[in-house]
Amino acid sequence: MPLPDDPTICPxxxxxxxxxxxxxxxxxxxxxxxxxxxxxxxxxxEPARRTRRDAYPDQFxxxxxxxxxAIEVPAVPPLRRAG
Amino acid sequence: MAHDDLRSFLDTLEQEGQLLRLTEEVLPEPDxxxxxxxTGRIGENAPALYFDNVKGxxxxxxxxxxxxxxxxxxxxxxxxxxxxxxxxVEAFAARWDVFPVAPERREDAPWRENTQxxxxxxxxxxxxxxxxxxxxxGFYLDKAAVVSRDPEDPRNFGKQNVGTYRIEVIGTDRLAFxxxxxxxxxxxxRKAEEAGEDLPVAITLGNDPVITIVAGMPMAxxxxxxxxxxALRGAPAPIATAPLTGFDVPWGSEVVIEGVxxxxxxxxxxxFGEFTGHxxxxxxxxxxxxxxxxxxxxxxxxxxxxxMPWTEVDYLVGPNTCVPLLKxxxxxxxxxxxVNAMYTHGLxxxxxxxxxxxxxxxxxxxxxxxxxxxxxYVAQVILVDEDVDPFNLPQVMWAMSAKVNxxxxxxxxxxxxxxxxAPAAQPxxxxxxxxxxATTPVAPDVRGNFSTPAKDLxxxxxxxxxxQRLIAARS
Numbered sequence: 006m007p008l009p010d011d012p013t014i015c016p017x018x019x020x021x022x023x024x025x026x027x028x029x030x031x032x033x034x035x036x037x038x039x040x041x042x043x044x045x046x047x048x049x050x051e052p053a054r055r056t057r058r059d060a061y062p063d064q065f066x067x068x069x070x071x072x073x074x075a076i077e078v079p080a081v082p083p084l085r086r087a088g
Numbered sequence: 089m090a091h092d093d094l095r096s097f098l099d100t101l102e103q104e105g106q107l108l109r110l111t112e113e114v115l116p117e118p119d120x121x122x123x124x125x126x127t128g129r130i131g132e133n134a135p136a137l138y139f140d141n142v143k144g145x146x147x148x149x150x151x152x153x154x155x156x157x158x159x160x161x162x163x164x165x166x167x168x169x170x171x172x173x174x175x176x177v178e179a180f181a182a183r184w185d186v187f188p189v190a191p192e193r194r195e196d197a198p199w200r201e202n203t204q205x206x207x208x209x210x211x212x213x214x215x216x217x218x219x220x221x222x223x224x225x226g227f228y229l230d231k232a233a234v235v236s237r238d239p240e241d242p243r244n245f246g247k248q249n250v251g252t253y254r255i256e257v258i259g260t261d262r263l264a265f266x267x268x269x270x271x272x273x274x275x276x277x278r279k280a281e282e283a284g285e286d287l288p289v290a291i292t293l294g295n296d297p298v299i300t301i302v303a304g305m306p307m308a309x310x311x312x313x314x315x316x317x318x319a320l321r322g323a324p325a326p327i328a329t330a331p332l333t334g335f336d337v338p339w340g341s342e343v344v345i346e347g348v349x350x351x352x353x354x355x356x357x358x359x360f361g362e363f364t365g366h367x368x369x370x371x372x373x374x375x376x377x378x379x380x381x382x383x384x385x386x387x388x389x390x391x392x393x394x395x396m397p398w399t400e401v402d403y404l405v406g407p408n409t410c411v412p413l414l415k416x417x418x419x420x421x422x423x424x425x426x427v428n429a430m431y432t433h434g435l436x437x438x439x440x441x442x443x444x445x446x447x448x449x450x451x452x453x454x455x456x457x458x459x460x461x462x463x464x465y466v467a468q469v470i471l472v473d474e475d476v477d478p479f480n481l482p483q484v485m486w487a488m489s490a491k492v493n494x495x496x497x498x499x500x501x502x503x504x505x506x507x508x509x510a511p512a513a514q515p516x517x518x519x520x521x522x523x524x525x526a527t528t529p530v531a532p533d534v535r536g537n538f539s540t541p542a543k544d545l546x547x548x549x550x551x552x553x554x555x556q557r558l559i560a561a562r563s
Contacts, residue, residue, distance in 0.1 A: 017225075026260060027212035029144035035116075037212065039226075043370075044258050044356055046226030047219070050144070051117045054222060065223040065359065067370060076516065077354045078371045078508055079269045085282040 015040035016047065016061040018068065043067050089166055090321035093198075093340025094294045094388055097164065098151060101136050104169050106159050108135040115143050116218040124152040124393030128400070133159040133169075148216035149388045155300065156392075156400030161407065164297035165320060170560055174426075174479050177407045180320065184411055187311070189318025189325075194339045197328035204381040209261040214343060214381055215293075215389050217257055221361030225370065228360060229255040229263070231392040232345075233303035233313075235290040235335045236273045239280045248336060249273055250313035252303045255291065255376075256357050263291075263376040264357035265349060268507045269517075270464030272309055277349055277374065286348035289376060290330045294342025294390045299325065304401075305408035306434075306461035332380045342387040347378040363405075364432055365396040366511040397432060406430035409461065413437065416459045421452055428478035434465040435510060438478035441471060446533025450499060453523035457504065464507040470524045475543075487526040496535060497525040 013023050020042035027037040035050040045067075053060040091097040101107035114120065120139060127134035134157045139150040155161055162171040167179060204210065211217070217227035232255060238247040249272040256264040267274035273289075280287040295303075298321050302313040314336065317325035326339035332346040354372035362368050394401045406429070413434065414427040423442040431437075441452050453469035456462050472478055472487045492498070501521050508516040529535045 027210075027217075030146040031144050034144035037217075037227075039258075044225065044264075046258070048117060050115060051219065055117070055219070062223065065367075071370060072356045075356055075370050075372045076508075078373055079267060079274055079278070081352050081354065082278050082282050084284055 013038065014058055015043060015045055016056055016058045017045040017066055018043040018072070019058055042069070043072055090323040091164075091296045091298070091340075092326050093296050094151065094154070094342060094390060096340075097154070097297045098136065098138065098388070100163055101154070101160060104159070104163055106133075106135045106157070106163065106169065107138055109138045109140075111141055113141045113143055114139060116145070116216070118219075120150060120152065120218050120391075121220040121393050124156075124391075124400070125395060127153040127156050128393070128398050131157075132398075133157045136160060142216060145216050147386060149386060150216055150218075151294075151388050151390045152393060153400050154390060154392075155297065155404040157403060161403050164301060166322065172556070173407075174477070177410050177426075177479075180407050181411050181414060183320050183322070184316075184415060185319075186322075187319040188315030189321075189323075191314040191318060191327045191336070192324035193336075194326050194328055197337075197339050197341075198384045199341050199344050199382045199387075200331075201385050202383050203331075206379065209378050209381055211257055211260055211263075211345070211378065211381065214383055214387065215257075217389075218391075220391075220393055221367070221395055223367050224360050225256060225356075225358045227257045229257065229291065229293060229391075230394065231293070231300065231390050233292045233295050233299050233338065233341075234273060235292065235330070235333075235337055236276045236287060237335065238276055239283065239285065239287065244310070245336070246310040246312045246315075248312065249276065250299070250303050252300070254360055254362075256360070258355070258357070258375070261347075261378040263345075263347075263378065264355060265374045265376050266357065266371075267374065268464060268509070270460070270505070270507060275309065280349070281352050284351055286351045288333045288335070288348050289346070290333050290335045290337050291345040291347075291376075292337050292341040292343070293345070294384075294388050295338045296340045299338045299340075301404065301408050304405045306412050308412075308460060331382065342390070343381065343383040345378055346380045346382075347376050349374045349376050361395045362509050363394050363397070363399075363401045364435070364509055364511050368509050371508075401433075402430065405433050409434045409465075412461060413456060413459060413466075417452060417455060421455065423448070423474070424452060425474045426478050427456075429466075430479075434461060435506075436468040436470070437462075437466050438470045438472065438484055440474055440476050440478045441527070442474040443527060443530045446530055448530075449525050449527040450523055453499075453525070457501075457521055463505050466521070467504075467506055467510065467512075467519050468522045468524070471527050473527045476526075484526070488524065491526045491528055491536075491538070492524060493535060499523040499525075 159169040357373035359367040409429040425440040428438040449471040
C-alpha cells in the first residue's frame, strides 16, 4: 500500500512512490518497502548503504533510462503464425 | 541412506557434526548472509547453518550452506563425510550408469498441510525472506527446484524439467525469473511465448539434498532429473502431484509455489551477486504470477549465499558439472580420463586425456565447447596428459608450465556463445574461447624435447593410499 506520509525515497532510483510489501510479524520491528519504479526492495532495518539515498553506492544507482533500456533476457521471440 | 526430505538430511548433518545451530538473536540483514558468506572462508569442511531466532520474525527457520562443503556433499550422496573429492566424483559417475531409476509416486506429501490461493497468496507470510549482497535488487529464492513441461510435448516425463534458476521476489504474489537461454526451461518458455501462451511452473523449496543436486546438473534435455535422482540415491525418488499444475514435484519439499510465467512480458530484475563473483546488471526478465502456495507447517526456508567463489554453489554444482561432461566426452572419445569442471560452473574446464595422434587433445577441447553445457559455459579448456590428475592443481600448473608452447598450443576462437552472466563476455552472451593444450605432443605433431620424463615410482600409488588411510585413521 502507498505510504503518503512517509518521506522515504527509493535509495536506488530516487523515485518517490514507495509501497510496503510486508511488516514484521513482531509488531513495529521492521517493514519491507519497494520502489514502484525500479522494484528495488529493502527492509527498514538494513544498513544505511542499502536504505538511504545519500549512502547508496553510486555503482548500483539506476535511472529511468537504465530501466527502460535494460536488455531483455531472454528476448521475447516472434509469435508463431497458425498453420 | 537416501534422504526423502530436507529435515532428515539436516538431522544427518547434525549427527555427523556438520550442522551448526545459531540460537542467539540475529538480524535478517546483514547477519544471515554474512554468516553464510563466512562459511566459504573458514575451510572446506564448513558446516550447514540453522537459524531460528531472527529479529522481527516469530517462527522463522532458515537453513544455509546445506551443501556448502565437501563433507556435506559426501553426506548428501550417502558417502562417508571424509570421502576425498576425486572419489566423490568417481562415485557420482558410477551411479550415473544406473540411470534411469523410475520414481515412486506418493499421495501423502507433507506440503499439503497448508494452502494459500488467489488473492490470499502472500509469500512474505510463508517465507522469512532476506537480502544476500549489498547491491542485490531485492530478496531472492536461489535454491529452488523449478518444474516445467515442454508445452509441445507435455506428457513426456523426460522432457519435464527440474532446474535451479534465480528468482527475485518482486511482490507478495509476483516473482521475477531468470531462464538462461541455454537452459531447459528457456526452451519451454520460448515455445510457450511463440504460441502466445503462459508457461505454468511449480517452484519447490527446501528439497531433499539429491533433488537439489540434480536440479543444478546440466543433463540432456530429455533426461529426467527424477530418474537421475533415483540413480544417485540408490532408491526411487519420492514424487507427488502438484495440485494446481498437475506437475510432478518432490514429495519431501517444504514449500510448493505454483503459477505461470506470464507470456511475452519482461520487467526490470536484479542486479544479483552471482556465482561468477560479480553482479549481473539490471535486466528485463520474465515475470511469474503466483496462484497457489502449499507448505508444511513451520516450513524450513533453505537459501544459499553466493558471491565471490568459493561459496556453497561451487560445492553444489562442481561435481555435478564434471560428470555430464565426462560422460558426454567419453561417449565419443574413450581416451578421456577425468574432467574437472568445478570452477565457476565450468566456465573453465580441465580435461585429462590420452592421445590417438597429434592434435587429438585440441579436438577434445573443441568437443567440450560444443556439449550442451559447453555452449553456455566452457570458455577455457586446459588439456593435460592421461597421467595428470586434473583435480590436482599443482600438477596442472606443472603441465602448463612445462608442456605449453604458446604459439602452437594456445588456440583462441572468436565470437562463441556463453551465458549472459559471464563477466568477460562482450557483448553479453558472446565471448572468445580458448584451448590450452598442455599435453605432450605425439606424432605426427613432433615438437619439443619430451623423451625423458621423470615418472612416479611404481610403488608410489600404493604408498599414497596407505598414507591417506593412516592419516584418516589418526583423525
